[in-house]
Amino acid sequence: MLKKLLKKIIIMIVGKQAEELVDLLNSKKHVNEFIIAKKLDITINQTRNILYKISDYGLVSFIRKKDKKKGWYTYFWKIEILKSLEFLRGILIKRIDQINHxxxxxxxxxxxxxxxxxxEFNEENALLHNFTCNECGNIFTVKDNAKVLKELNKNLDKLKRELEFVDEEIKKEKERIEKIKLKELKKEEKIAEKKKLEKKLMRKSSKKKEKISKKLTKKKLVKKPIKKIKSKKSKIPKKKKIKLKKKTKKR
Ligand SMILES: [Zn+2]
Known part of the structure; x- marks a missing residue:
């Protein structure tokens, strides 16, 4: 049903030629415009013109990506289902109002x-024409409204049924969007929780590291003097020995 409604909308805006567009654009991801052109078997400019026309009503959205080598932008398109349905809803309500009138x-x-x-003439105009046709001179007859009313009511029923379908699809689409939002929210919450946990662990481990490094520096502080003392112990006697030797040589 949704696809049928979407097709109706697209045909309303850009004509029957672009009917297939719905199959291409009704996707979760944005679709490369070159692929659209190829599948519709039209030029890229024709494709863009059609898409821009639909985009004027806000019923498609696009993202663009720059080709790093060539430097130009490629556009990727997607139909906006909720906006499209609401657009159709507006049109249906307008028509229903007109027919009611x-x-x-x-x-x-x-x-x-x-x-x-x-x-056909309304009573006022018929009176102005003296109930006589300007074109052929025939005298007017009273129009059988019952026939017209039957036709109008038939149309009205059809439009109301269609409006019900649209409302149903709008409800479904809103629920779908809500679900996606909820999923994303949960995802974000999970990521935030993970980050929190990671930070906690980082803090813990950094505290541990601090403790360890403190311990190490303590040990180093303890060890270093020993080394120095050792080296002093070993050096002093050597120098003294040399000095002593030199002294003895001079003498
Ligand atoms: Zn006539």
Missing amino acids: QVKSRETKRFYICEKCNI
Whole structure:
């Protein structure tokens, strides 16, 4: 049903030629415009013109990516389902209003017709024409509103049914969007939790490291003097020995 409705919308805006576009654009990810052009068997400029037209109504969205080698942008497109359905809903409501208005007028007013030319007049205009046709001179007859009303009501029922379908799909789409949002929120929460945990662990481990390094430096502090003392112990006697030797040589 959704696809049927989306097709109706696209045909309304850009005509029957772009009907297939719905199959291509009704995807989770944005679709490369060159792929769209190839699949529709039209040029890239024709493709863009069609997409821009739909985009004027806000019913498609795009992202663009720069080709690093060639330096130009490629556009990727996707149909905006909720916006499209709401667009169709607006049109249906408008039409239903119009037909309701017509029904009311057919129920309360008299209409006249020239049966030969099949031209209709409301009572005011018929009176102005003196109930005589300008074109053929025929005298008007009263229009049978019952027939017109039957047709109008048939149309009205059809439109109302369609509106119900659209409302149903809008509800479904909103639920789908809500689900995605919830999923993303949960994902974000999980990531935030993970980061928190990582920070905690980092703090813990850095504290441990601090402790260890403190211990190490303590040990080093203890060890270093020993080394120095050792070296002093070993050096002093050597120098003294040399000095002593030199002294003895001089003497
Ligand atoms: Zn006539």
